[in-house]
Amino acid sequence: xxxGEGVEWGLHCCVTLGWLKDExxxxxxxxxxxxxxxxxxxxxxxxxxxxAGILTSTPGVRGGFALARPPEQITMMDVVTALEGPVEAFRxxxxxxxxxxxxxxxxxxxxxxxxxxxxxxxxxxxxxxGQTIADLMEGATPSGERTRRNYARMRG
Amino acid sequence: xxxGEGVEWGLHCCVTLGWLKDExxxxxxxxxxxxxxxxxxxxxxxxxxxxAGILTSTPGVRGGFALARPPEQITMMDVVTALEGPVEAFRxxxxxxxxxxxxxxxxxxxxxxxxxxxxxxxxxxxxxxGQTIADLMEGATPSGERTRRNYARMRG
DNA sequence: GTTTTAGTACTCGGATATGGATTGTCCGAGTCCAAGAGG
DNA sequence: CCTCTTGGACTCGGACAATCCATATCCGAGTACTAAAAC
Numbered sequence: 001x002x003x004g005e006g007v008e009w010g011l012h013c014c015v016t017l018g019w020l021k022d023e024x025x026x027x028x029x030x031x032x033x034x035x036x037x038x039x040x041x042x043x044x045x046x047x048x049x050x051x052a053g054i055l056t057s058t059p060g061v062r063g064g065f066a067l068a069r070p071p072e073q074i075t076m077m078d079v080v081t082a083l084e085g086p087v088e089a090f091r092x093x094x095x096x097x098x099x100x101x102x103x104x105x106x107x108x109x110x111x112x113x114x115x116x117x118x119x120x121x122x123x124x125x126x127x128x129x130g131q132t133i134a135d136l137m138e139g140a141t142p143s144g145e146r147t148r149r150n151y152a153r154m155r156g
Numbered sequence: 157x158x159x160g161e162g163v164e165w166g167l168h169c170c171v172t173l174g175w176l177k178d179e180x181x182x183x184x185x186x187x188x189x190x191x192x193x194x195x196x197x198x199x200x201x202x203x204x205x206x207x208a209g210i211l212t213s214t215p216g217v218r219g220g221f222a223l224a225r226p227p228e229q230i231t232m233m234d235v236v237t238a239l240e241g242p243v244e245a246f247r248x249x250x251x252x253x254x255x256x257x258x259x260x261x262x263x264x265x266x267x268x269x270x271x272x273x274x275x276x277x278x279x280x281x282x283x284x285x286g287q288t289i290a291d292l293m294e295g296a297t298p299s300g301e302r303t304r305r306n307y308a309r310m311r312g
Numbered sequence: 313g314t315t316t317t318a319g320t321a322c323t324c325g326g327a328t329a330t331g332g333a334t335t336g337t338c339c340g341a342g343t344c345c346a347a348g349a350g351g
Numbered sequence: 352c353c354t355c356t357t358g359g360a361c362t363c364g365g366a367c368a369a370t371c372c373a374t375a376t377c378c379g380a381g382t383a384c385t386a387a388a389a390c
Contacts, residue, residue: 001240002333003157004373005249011269012252027323036255041375047325060382061322076272084157089245093161096168099192100310104302112295113167116232120283127276139268146260154256158372160334183362197336203364216343217361 001089003080006045009037010079013046014054014133018071019144020151025057025064030154045083052082071133077125079133090117162201162239165193169202170210170235170289174227175300176307181213181220186310201239208238227289233281235289246273 013031020026028046032039046065049055056068067074092114097107137144169187176182184202188195202221205211212224223230248270253263293300 001157001159001245002243002247003245005247006373007246008249008251008269015269016257025323029323034255034257035251037251038375040377041373043324044326044375050324057324058382059322059324059380061320061384063323063382065324076269076276087158089157089159090163091158091161093164095164095191095193099190100306101172101190101303103306105298107297109295109297112292113164113171113232116284116287116292120232120280123283124276124280127279128272131272136268136272139265141263141265142261147257150256150259162335181362185362194336196338199363200336200365206363213363214343215341215361215363217345217359219343219362221363 004084006041006048006083007080009035009042010045010049010083011076011133011136013042013065014049014067014071014074014079015136015140016147017055017065017067018133018137019147021067021071023148023151025062025066026151027064030151031065033154034151049079049082052078054078054082067133071137074133075129076131076133076136077128080128088118088121090114090121092117157245159236160240162197162204163236165191165198166201166205166235166239167232167289167292169198169221170205170223170227170230171292171296172303173211173221173223174289174293175303177223177227179304179307181218181222182307183220186307187221189310190307205235205238208234210234210238223289227293230289231285232287232289232292233284236284244274244277246270246277248273 012035016031016034017026028039028043031037031046032042046055047057050057050065053068054074055065057063057065092111094111094114096102096111168191172187172190173182184195184199187193187202188198202211203213206213206221209224210230211221213219213221248267250267250270252258252267
């Protein structure tokens, strides 16, 4: 059970785009150079965020990606769901209803294992849904100042 | 981010073994038939539980698997950790410290994204650590009665 | 000087390979039981 | 009848393939700017 690394990339990109929201769209080339990431694959992940309505993409020579909503309205849960899919980590296959063990009538209550897993995952989701990109921007050091300064130095 | 199906198998097997703890070791063949699972691969997963000290395995013709501890002392977290590895779902690669964005001094505070992820995962783990195999046995219907009855009918 | 227009360089978007982890399969070492021979 | 021996069948354990998904890569469609040419 491991999360794709694209999640870390996406979150960092969202925070950075939050700081650079007045600079217009940021091209994938600059974002990749910003974090020293594989440009093509990062693009693919940001496309997923665009499809989910978290980012907007503008084509053309001055194009790039930008936040589609104010940072306060983007939760970490949104980003994770967009990048990892809406599938729950634990998928209950109801194996208890198969084989010899299931003989002798159906099961009435829902599977306790599934319920416990769901509870745990809900707690996880609740935590992530409580943190917005704006929260991440606030807690970060150094602040957006340096980000904007470094970005202004980027040429090409 | 998806959990291996072995987790569901392992948990159900632990619950069943809890009910059958007076019947002696249960062979992998019976367990596989019980849930209609691929025998060989289930064995491989239960071996992981054995290595983690959750199950005991006895070789020989009357051998099989059994719980190594009372069900009250085995948490769902134990089983998940044994089967999925101790690795956290979110692995922070500290990409903020690489590339152009990192120029101009080091970062003082730990990464806020990593901290938030860790908090969420902690909440998840806490939920799972609070549920034991005994809890699962208690909440299940039908109870261990039918399990023992069906198991007694198993021959070969 | 102003306007038009063709060119060009850069962007995102989706279709296409690759690698490593999860899943599945196989054979060998060990153990216990059962049956048979001997006392 | 009891004991010892020998054989066999069944168990777990770990090494060996196959399949699937995350990762990485590539080429095509579209846009805006540039610059030159015509007016």
